[in-house]
Amino acid sequence: MDDKKYWTEYYAKNSKPTDASSFAEFILPKLTEDKNLIELGCGNGRDSIYFAQNNINVTAVDQVQEEVDYLNENHKEDNIHFIAGDFTDLKNTTSEEIKNTDFDYVYSRFTFHSINEAKEDRTLDWIEEHLKTDGCFLLEARSLNDPMFKQGEALSETENFTTHYRRYMDLDKITQKLESRNFEIIYKIEDNDLAVYKDDNPYVIRIIARKL
Numbered sequence: 001m002d003d004k005k006y007w008t009e010y011y012a013k014n015s016k017p018t019d020a021s022s023f024a025e026f027i028l029p030k031l032t033e034d035k036n037l038i039e040l041g042c043g044n045g046r047d048s049i050y051f052a053q054n055n056i057n058v059t060a061v062d063q064v065q066e067e068v069d070y071l072n073e074n075h076k077e078d079n080i081h082f083i084a085g086d087f088t089d090l091k092n093t094t095s096e097e098i099k100n101t102d103f104d105y106v107y108s109r110f111t112f113h114s115i116n117e118a119k120e121d122r123t124l125d126w127i128e129e130h131l132k133t134d135g136c137f138l139l140e141a142r143s144l145n146d147p148m149f150k151q152g153e154a155l156s157e158t159e160n161f162t163t164h165y166r167r168y169m170d171l172d173k174i175t176q177k178l179e180s181r182n183f184e185i186i187y188k189i190e191d192n193d194l195a196v197y198k199d200d201n202p203y204v205i206r207i208i209a210r211k212l
């Protein structure tokens with residue numbers, strides 16, 4: 001099953017937004033009201049809705065059209081819009097909102113580990129181009145030390161397949177990539193106990209990178 005089909009089927013059964021993630025709760029106090037945030041891979045929209053309810057202007061992108069339609073139908077507030085699309089190809093987006101906005105924040109939770117490295121690189125290019133100076137890239141993703149990496153079918157030294165594809169992240173490598181792209185790392189951590197969900201306690205990386 002390809003990943004888009006996996007997530008389409010997943011959100012068909014889990015369409016309603018759940019509580020905000022612990023990463024979103026960690027990030028919110030660092031945000032300034034009325035600024036613009038784009039979420040890359042919003043899933044059921046829980047973190048985007050949480051930010052919008054706290055007076056951030058949110059554009060939320062996900063590849064699952066049906067879930068985006070459902071979220072737009074149920075969230076008609078002025079400060080949040082859900083857009084269907086591939087967040088790794090925003091350079092070619094047809095969305096006028098995305099084309100015409102420079103963002104204060106780019107937020108990605110548990111989505112960078114779902115794309116291959118070529119897509120990561122072009123997403124980083126887009127982020128560098130579309131974040132305002134002093135804007136921040138806010139990232140949480142599974143790390144190479146995550147026990148999940150030992151499960152399923154190994155595809156490479158960083159990739160595996162369980163119920164779907166994942167590429168586990170090397171904190172030093174993504175840090176270097178951001179620094180080489182004109183970002184200052186203002187916060188970074190790699191640990192478990194940060195993103196516990198049921199019996200899954202992943203090792204994750206968190207990064208806050210400021211665009212210089």
Ligand SMILES: C[S@@+](CC[C@H](N)C(=O)[O-])C[C@H]1O[C@@H](n2cnc3c(N)ncnc32)[C@H](O)[C@@H]1O
Pocket residue numbers: 007021040041042043044046047061062063064085086087088108109110111114115
């Ligand atoms: C693990 S879920 C995380 C959802 C949400 N960020 C959260 O933390 O609840 C990964 C999400 O990324 C989306 N996604 C993965 N690759 C994508 C891509 N290239 N373009 C748009 N969405 C993508 C999936 O459809 C799915 O909703």
